[in-house]
Amino acid sequence: MKQKVLIVGLGLIGASLAIAIKKEHPDNWLIGWDSENTRKIAKEKQIIDESPASFEEAAVKADTILLAVPIRTSLNYLKELARLPLKSKVLVTDAGSTKQEIMSLAKTLPFDFIGGHPMAGSHKSGVFAANGELFENAYFIFTTPEQENIAKRVVELQELFKGTRAKYVVLSSEEHDQITGMLSHFPHIIASGLVNQADLFNQIHPRAKQLAAGGFRDITRIASSDPQMWTDILLSNRQFLIELIHSWQERMDEVTQWLANEEQTEIYRFFENAKDTRDKLPIHSNGAIPAFYDLFVDVPDRAGVIAETTGILGQAGISIINVKILETREDIIGVLQITFKSQADLQAGKQCIEEKTTYQCRLK
Known part of the structure; x- marks a missing residue:
């Protein structure tokens, strides 16, 4: 109708x-x-x-x-x-x-x-x-x-x-806010907290900012979100987030004690459980935090390689959102990170580059 x-x-x-x-x-x-x-x-x-x-x-x-x-x-x-x-x-x-x-x-x-x-x-x-x-x-x-x-x-x-x-x-509205609070809102707090703490650290150790690319930049990507939107979200879900923050602080107090007492077994179990849980999460499924469709391409460190790779994608009509060089060192392989807008584009891009070049492509 x-x-x-x-x-x-x-x-x-x-x-x-x-x-x-x-x-x-x-x-x-x-x-x-x-x-x-x-x-x-x-x-x-x-x-x-x-x-x-x-x-x-x-x-x-x-x-x-x-x-x-x-x-x-x-x-x-x-x-x-x-x-x-x-x-x-x-x-x-x-x-x-x-x-x-x-x-x-x-x-x-x-x-x-x-x-x-x-x-x-x-x-x-x-x-x-x-x-x-x-x-x-x-x-x-x-x-x-x-x-x-x-x-x-x-x-x-x-x-x-x-x-x-x-x-x-x-x-129900309560279940919705609890689930998204745990899987989306709280991680945004943690990511922003890490970035702000690193910023204070950088003021004492300026070289740290230079080294903050790669993994640190990846795990804090969601901190690059709209501040006004996230202020609204946190205030409208504040009671449950306060509970999560208190629980997190208690857990970090435990880790502090393990470190102080050199409790190797507890520290190992902490990372082991996290790895096991993380490895069982669905791959490339859309969840509470939008997925990042990244392709990592091992490319030679020579002039024109970025234009060559993106040109191949352009000729195939595959759109990309962002391109970033993770590592470029003389005479060895560098890493080109290409971000696509969808899982379908990611898979198509990977297949296209592998068919047209000898470059190794991988998903993280």
């Missing part, structure tokens, strides 16, 4: 969802709301069908409203929507990373609301990064309210977002 869909926020997630919706439901009329310049770009790129004169104008004629904005901003929009004469059967959803706070507000709203969280992302942001394949095989979580008549409407959203080709999961 043709419907009018208002998408508030035309960044990476909102614009990518718009593309996915249009792919499966070409008759739906997509209305976009963001800054004037972003709306203009989205209209020119045919991501949306209409750029309204005002938010109110768009909201009152929408059948479905998607809030693809930061959590605090979503809460403000919901309060504003509650004051507007929306359609009686309007269905509102969001794409935020936490759910308890917004589902609590939803109980007071005069319209139907179901929480949403498409668990995918990219190293890029903004409307220009929009990608209709972004959510393929990723988890798309819905949190439904206690009212059964509203909860049943989740099938409407699953049909609307069918073009994402995501895997749908329905969770």
Whole structure:
């Protein structure tokens, strides 16, 4: 059935969802709301069908409203929507990373609301990064309210977002925030803490910054995230994160004692258990933290090798996000790290380079 869909926020997630919706439901009329310049770009790129004169104008004629904005901003929009004469059967959803706070507000709203969280992302942001394949095989979580008549409407959203080709999961808001808190929010705190501690260390030992590439840069990649977005996420999931931080501090106190007492067996078990658990994790599955699709290519240290390798990918029509030299030393093999936007591009790129060159390619 043709419907009018208002998408508030035309960044990476909102614009990518718009593309996915249009792919499966070409008759739906997509209305976009963001800054004037972003709306203009989205209209020119045919991501949306209409750029309204005002938010109110768009909201009152929408059948479905998607809030693809930061959590605090979503809460403000919901309060504003509650004051507007929306359609009686309007269905509102969001794409935020936490759910308890917004589902609590939803109980007071005069319209139907179901929480949403498409668990995918990219190293890029903004409307220009929009990608209709972004959510393929990723988890798309819905949190439904206690009212059964509203909860049943989740099938409407699953049909609307069918073009994402995501895997749908329905969770309670509490379970959602606990799981994403452990697997996404808390790791972002740890990564940012490591980077900030290293920054203080670098002030005493300036050469450390020079040596911080490679492994240290890789394990702290998620620290390069939007500060405002993560401030909102942490504050909206603060109680559970406080519990996780206290638990982490207790565990680190244990490690401190093992080191102080030279308890080799306990230290060994600590690393052994971590290795065993890590090795059993699914490979290249989209989870709470967006996957990094990196290919590591052993290349000779000679002029033109980067252009040669990326040229091969370009001729094959394979897009890349980033290229980085991990190691270049005279007369020996260097390592070229190429980041792709999807698992499919990663595999295609690996096959292409191996067919066209003698370079060894590997996944980490």
